Amino acid sequence: MKKTILFLALLAMITCVLTVCVSAQDDLFNIPTAATADQLEERIMAIATYRPDNITSQEQAMAYMEKQLTAMKTIAELMLKCEDATDEQKDTAREIKLHAILMDADPSDLDKTIATIEAYQKELAGAKSDLQYTAQVIVFQIKLQKIIMPARTGQPGDHIANFKKGFEEVKTFLATNEFKPDYARLTMTFLQVAEVLDENGDEGLLKFVITELKPILEKSEVEEARKVLAVMEGQLRFAALPGSEFELQCVLLDGKKLDIKDFRGKVVLVDFWATWCGPCRMAIPVMKSLYDKYHDKGFELIAYSCDDDLDDLKEFEAESPHAWNVASVVMSVEAELTDYSTYYGIPAYPTFVLTGTDGKVLHVTHGINEIAEKLAEMFQ
Numbered sequence: 001m002k003k004t005i006l007f008l009a010l011l012a013m014i015t016c017v018l019t020v021c022v023s024a025q026d027d028l029f030n031i032p033t034a035a036t037a038d039q040l041e042e043r044i045m046a047i048a049t050y051r052p053d054n055i056t057s058q059e060q061a062m063a064y065m066e067k068q069l070t071a072m073k074t075i076a077e078l079m080l081k082c083e084d085a086t087d088e089q090k091d092t093a094r095e096i097k098l099h100a101i102l103m104d105a106d107p108s109d110l111d112k113t114i115a116t117i118e119a120y121q122k123e124l125a126g127a128k129s130d131l132q133y134t135a136q137v138i139v140f141q142i143k144l145q146k147i148i149m150p151a152r153t154g155q156p157g158d159h160i161a162n163f164k165k166g167f168e169e170v171k172t173f174l175a176t177n178e179f180k181p182d183y184a185r186l187t188m189t190f191l192q193v194a195e196v197l198d199e200n201g202d203e204g205l206l207k208f209v210i211t212e213l214k215p216i217l218e219k220s221e222v223e224e225a226r227k228v229l230a231v232m233e234g235q236l237r238f239a240a241l242p243g244s245e246f247e248l249q250c251v252l253l254d255g256k257k258l259d260i261k262d263f264r265g266k267v268v269l270v271d272f273w274a275t276w277c278g279p280c281r282m283a284i285p286v287m288k289s290l291y292d293k294y295h296d297k298g299f300e301l302i303a304y305s306c307d308d309d310l311d312d313l314k315e316f317e318a319e320s321p322h323a324w325n326v327a328s329v330v331m332s333v334e335a336e337l338t339d340y341s342t343y344y345g346i347p348a349y350p351t352f353v354l355t356g357t358d359g360k361v362l363h364v365t366h367g368i369n370e371i372a373e374k375l376a377e378m379f380q
Contacts (some may be wrong), residue, residue: 029067031071031078035078036082037085041079079092094123098124098134098138147193167212171213179217180222181222183225190213191206191210191231210233231345232345237345248270253314258327263300270304270353271283272306272349272351272353274305277349284322298357299379304329307329310331350366352365354371
């Protein structure tokens with residue numbers, strides 16, 4: 001399965017778009033050593049897109065993929081020796097070799113994989129693209145995997161100290177190199193792992209990572225860096241929600257603007273949700289019962305839809321209209337209001353934020369049953 005996923009990733013990364021003209025009788029895997037770069041490029045696409053119809057077992061599929069990989073590596077080596085190969089064609093060959101290393105990797109010996117990639121980086125120094133930086137990102141991610149796996153499986157060790165040590169290496173790399181789009185994925189991975197390792201926030205690991213990365217990202221003009229910054233700032237706000245005053249201005253489906261401050265003196269539940277979210281839909285019957293039970297006692301509900309497709313939301317509400325306030329992030333942004341799902345770094349849907357009569361956050365959860373318990377205590 002691991003090799004299947006990696007092989008699909010390899011094919012997705014190949015950027016050639018040539019029309020393939022290889023006859024059914026031609027042996028795809030008989031690679032002509034005297035072929036031109038264009039012929040080799042055509043053969044890459046032919047092998048990548050060919051689907052044999054005689055494979056009936058997983059063993060046969062794995063054997064065929066091994067055959068594909070061997071052919072791809074052979075072509076890559078030939079391409080790099082071709083005098084007529086363009087820089088783009090050579091980078092395609094280098095990319096094939098990089099992903100072949102990952103496909104050949106032994107999950108039980110990640111140190112060997114790291115050493116192999118680091119050795120290959122010397123060859124990538126001649127690449128015209130950002131492959132050498134991509135390789136470095138992969139190395140960092142493998143090192144991070146070595147840290148997170150023992151923690152997840154309950155193995156002994158100072159996992160947070162190991163994480164911080166690995167993070168220092170990444171921080172130095174980011175500080176001394178121009179920010180590339182691939183680095184956004186790397187920084188997001190570190191943020192996610194920080195949350196996993198410090199689930200309760202006792203170590204302040206997420207805040208530590210954000211505080212260290214923020215000055216580096218602020219220096220970059222790359223769009224991906226700006227997006228990561230927005231996510232990080234949202235995560236800090238989300239972590240600080242309990243006990244803080246909650247802000248929310250939005251546009252309802254009927255076009256009216258709503259400010260949560262208009263509900264001061266009432267208990268308010270804000271539901272960050274989307275129509276395509278199964279758990280969000282499953283929570284609606286409970287939300288209805290809570291609204292019916294407590295609305296007359298001073299309870300308000302704002303369903304803040306994070307749907308990108310406004311038509312989907314309108315259609316959903318037309319079929320199952322709700323008595324409470326339904327807001328749209330699309331309509332709100334169009335009205336030049338803040339996207340609060342991003343502003344607060346909402347990590348998943350649904351996310352429920354319960355505020356008290358003073359407008360301060362009482363509870364944050366992904367489970368509607370927890371909200372039901374809180375409301376029962378408040379309105380008893």
